[in-house]
Amino acid sequence: MARRNTLQQQAIRTAIESAGRPLSVQEIHDLASEDAPGLGLRTVYRVVNRLLDDGIIAPVIVPGQQDRYELARIAAKHHHHFRCERCDRVFDVHACPSGLQKLVPDGFVMTDHTIVLHGRCAECI
Amino acid sequence: MARRNTLQQQAIRTAIESAGRPLSVQEIHDLASEDAPGLGLRTVYRVVNRLLDDGIIAPVIVPGQQDRYELARIAAKHHHHFRCERCDRVFDVHACPSGLQKLVPDGFVMTDHTIVLHGRCAECI
DNA sequence: ATACTATTGGCAATTCATTGTCAATAGCGG
DNA sequence: CCGCTATTGACAATGAATTGCCAATAGTAT
Numbered sequence: 370m371a372r373r374n375t376l377q378q379q380a381i382r383t384a385i386e387s388a389g390r391p392l393s394v395q396e397i398h399d400l401a402s403e404d405a406p407g408l409g410l411r412t413v414y415r416v417v418n419r420l421l422d423d424g425i426i427a428p429v430i431v432p433g434q435q436d437r438y439e440l441a442r443i444a445a446k447h448h449h450h451f452r453c454e455r456c457d458r459v460f461d462v463h464a465c466p467s468g469l470q471k472l473v474p475d476g477f478v479m480t481d482h483t484i485v486l487h488g489r490c491a492e493c494i
Numbered sequence: 495m496a497r498r499n500t501l502q503q504q505a506i507r508t509a510i511e512s513a514g515r516p517l518s519v520q521e522i523h524d525l526a527s528e529d530a531p532g533l534g535l536r537t538v539y540r541v542v543n544r545l546l547d548d549g550i551i552a553p554v555i556v557p558g559q560q561d562r563y564e565l566a567r568i569a570a571k572h573h574h575h576f577r578c579e580r581c582d583r584v585f586d587v588h589a590c591p592s593g594l595q596k597l598v599p600d601g602f603v604m605t606d607h608t609i610v611l612h613g614r615c616a617e618c619i
Numbered sequence: 620a621t622a623c624t625a626t627t628g629g630c631a632a633t634t635c636a637t638t639g640t641c642a643a644t645a646g647c648g649g
Numbered sequence: 650c651c652g653c654t655a656t657t658g659a660c661a662a663t664g665a666a667t668t669g670c671c672a673a674t675a676g677t678a679t
Contacts, residue, residue, distance in 0.1 A: 373646045373655055394636085409658040414637065432555040432608060435636070451602060460599065466591045469611070474585065476616030477576060483557060485608050486594070491601030498625055498676045519666085534628035539667065560666070 380404035381416045390460045391429035391437035391450070431459055431485055449483065453490035460490060505529035506541045515585045516554035516562035516575070556584055556610055574608065578615035585615060 380401035385392060388400065394413050402408045417438060420426045427444035429437040431452060437459055449462045466484070473479045509525035510517060517525070519538055527533045542563060545551040552569035554562040556577055562584055574587045591609070598604045 371647085371655090375646070375656065377657070407658080411638085411659080412657055415657085418638095430557040432557050432610075433561075449597065451597075451599065451604070453602075454605070460602075462597050462599065464597045466593045466597065468591045468593075469609075472574065472576075472587050472589045472591065472609075473611060473613070474576065474587065474616070476619070477578075477585075477611075477613060478619060479576075479611045479613040480579070481612040483610050483612070484594075484597075486598060486602075486604045487606040487608070488598070488602060488604040491599070494601070494603060496625090496677085500626065500676070502627070532628080536628055536630095536668085537626080540627085543668095 377401070377405045377408055377412050378416050380408065381413060382420070385420075385426060385438065386440060390458060391431075391439040393435050393437045395435075396458075397438070429459065430483075434459075449485065451486040451488070451490070453493050454487055455489055455493040458490060462486065502526070502530045502533055502537050503541050505533065506538060507545070510545075510551060510563065511565060515583065516556075516564040518560050518562045520560075522563070554584065555608075559584075574610065576611040576613070576615070578618050579612055580614055580618040583615060587611065 380403075381397055383404060384397050384400035388396075392400070394410070394417060397417065398408060398410050398413045401413065417426070421428070421438070424441055426438045427441045429439055429444070429450065431437065431450060434452075434457075439461070443461065446463070447465060449465065451460045451462050452458070453460070462484075469482055470479065505526035505528075506522055508529060509522050513521075513525065519535070519542060522542065523533060523535050523538045526538065542551070546553070546563070549566055551563045552566045554564055554569070554575065556562065556575060559577075559582075564586070568586070571588070572590060574590065576585045576587050577583075578585070587609075594607055595604065
């Protein structure tokens with residue numbers, strides 16, 4: 370039978386779409402639980418995996434942290450991340466420095482790069 | 495009683511000092527086993543933790559990988575890393591791009607940053 | 620050389636994120 | 650409104666990295 374449009378899935382999608390930043394499974398669970406009381410962590414994992422399979426969201430990997438997820442259409446645009454060391458939230462940074470090619474050792478070939486800025490977000494100053 | 499100077503600890507320190515790049519526990523075990531046959535993984539964990547406590551080595555965290563370790567005196571010098579997507583080794587990059595401050599969102603304060611370049615190392619071209 | 624004990628290494632146990640299982644629940648077509 | 654079954658959620662189970670435990674080993678002071 371066809372997909373069903375459930376309260377839980379709506380809450381999870383809404384959380385991811387309205388956050389404006391990459392969310393961990395725990396963060397998704399916390400936010401979506403407001404719209405879907407009693408939401409199970411198991412369900413968040415299930416829905417996140419389905420959204421990944423469907424290509425709707427993409428993983429954001431930050432060193433030393435569990436994976437986070439953001440909308441694929443945002444992830445598709447090259448960007449980087451800022452992690453607040455106080456509240457542990459991760460924010461998008463839609464800019465990219467120049468001159469990275471100069472860092473590459475002789476004989477090496479760079480195909481991609483990731484940058485994570487660390488510090489305090491505006492709310493945690 | 496005082497510290498003892500064992501073959502295993504020597505082999506582990508030598509591996510870390512001569513590698514010239516951050517090593518994972520597995521890599522340390524593989525390299526040090528040449529000097530200390532039968533070296534147990536348990537011992538590598540123990541010695542690595544002691545070296546961390548003593549401030550002799552420092553962790554290097556790379557997205558989606560297990561922790562690696564390098565000499566603290568090298569880690570103290572600001573630098574970045576290059577991860578080869580074929581052999582999975584991580585190399586030091588002793589340079590840093592300018593203009594990162596421009597990436598910081600308004601109201602945020604950046605205290606540090608990490609950059610990981612991805613691609614092929616000279617041996618894996 | 621001897622005795623003392625720091626260190627080692629095999630294996631079990633832990634930790635933590637993630638997944639399997641399955642009975643109960645709740646969309647949705649008819 | 651009914652019935653079918655996709656979905657949910659509690660719990661157990663898994664996987665992978667790390668640590669606890671403890672008898673055996675091996676530095677080192679005397």
